[in-house]
Amino acid sequence: MTELARLAAAVAARLTERGETVAVAESSAGGLISSALLATPGASKFYAGGAVVYTARARLTLLDIPQKAMDGLRSASEPYALLLARVAGKNLKAAWGLSETGAAGPEGNRYGDAAGHACFAVVGQEREVSLTIETGKDDRQANMQHFAEQALALLLETLG
Numbered sequence: 001m002t003e004l005a006r007l008a009a010a011v012a013a014r015l016t017e018r019g020e021t022v023a024v025a026e027s028s029a030g031g032l033i034s035s036a037l038l039a040t041p042g043a044s045k046f047y048a049g050g051a052v053v054y055t056a057r058a059r060l061t062l063l064d065i066p067q068k069a070m071d072g073l074r075s076a077s078e079p080y081a082l083l084l085a086r087v088a089g090k091n092l093k094a095a096w097g098l099s100e101t102g103a104a105g106p107e108g109n110r111y112g113d114a115a116g117h118a119c120f121a122v123v124g125q126e127r128e129v130s131l132t133i134e135t136g137k138d139d140r141q142a143n144m145q146h147f148a149e150q151a152l153a154l155l156l157e158t159l160g
Contacts, residue, residue, distance in 0.1 A: 005039065005040075007149055011046075012040040014160075015095075015096075016042060016046050018159070020094075021048040022046060022047060022048060022089075022096040022097070023048040023094035024037070024050030024098050025051055025084040025098075026147075026148075027052065027075070028100065028101065028102040028147060029144055032148035033050070033100060036152065037050075049092045063084070065083065065084075065087055069083065076111055076118070076119060077111075078130040078131070078132055080101055080119065081119040081121035084099035084121065085098055085122060085123040086123045095125065096122060096155065096159075097123040098121070098152075099121045099151075100120050101119050102118025104144050105143050106139070106140055107138070115137065115143065116133075116134055116136055117134050118143070118150065120132075120133075120151050122155050122158040131150070133146075133150055
C-alpha cells in the first residue's frame with residue numbers, strides 16, 4: 001500500500017467513525033487528493049466532492065469565488081488555502097474543507113515561489129489550520145504526490 005493510499009484509508013476511517021464528510025479544493029496536486037479518497041471503499045459515506053481549482057476561471061466557475069474576494073490575497077498562500085477550504089466545505093455542506101495550492105514544478109509560480117512550494121488548509125466548524133511546505137525539488141510528479149500526502153496528513157492530524 002502506498003503512503004497516499006494509507007493516509008486516505010486512515011482519513012476515511014476517521015471521518016466515517018465521526019459521521020462526517022470532507023470537501024476538497026486542490027490545485028497543483030491535480031486531483032490526487034480526491035482520487036486517493038475516492039479509491040477508498042465506502043467513499044460515498046465521507047467524500048462530499050471536490051474540484052481542481054487550477055486557474056482563476058476554475059476558482060470562479062467551480063467554487064463561485066469572485067475576483068473581489070481575492071482582494072489582498074494571492075494564490076499559493078495560506079490565506080488563500082483557508083479561503084478555498086472554507087468555500088469548498090460550505091458549498092458542499094461538508095463538515096470539513098481541505099485545500100491545497102502551490103507550485104508543483106519544474107519551475108516556480110509567478111509570485112516568486114519556488115517549485116515544491118505548497119500551502120494547505122483544513123477548515124471545520126470550530127477549527128482552522130494551515131501549513132506551508134517547501135520540498136526543495138523541481139520534480140513535478142514527486143511534488144504532486146508529496147502535496148497530496150501532506151494534505152491528507154494535515155487533515156488526519158486535525159481530525160485527531
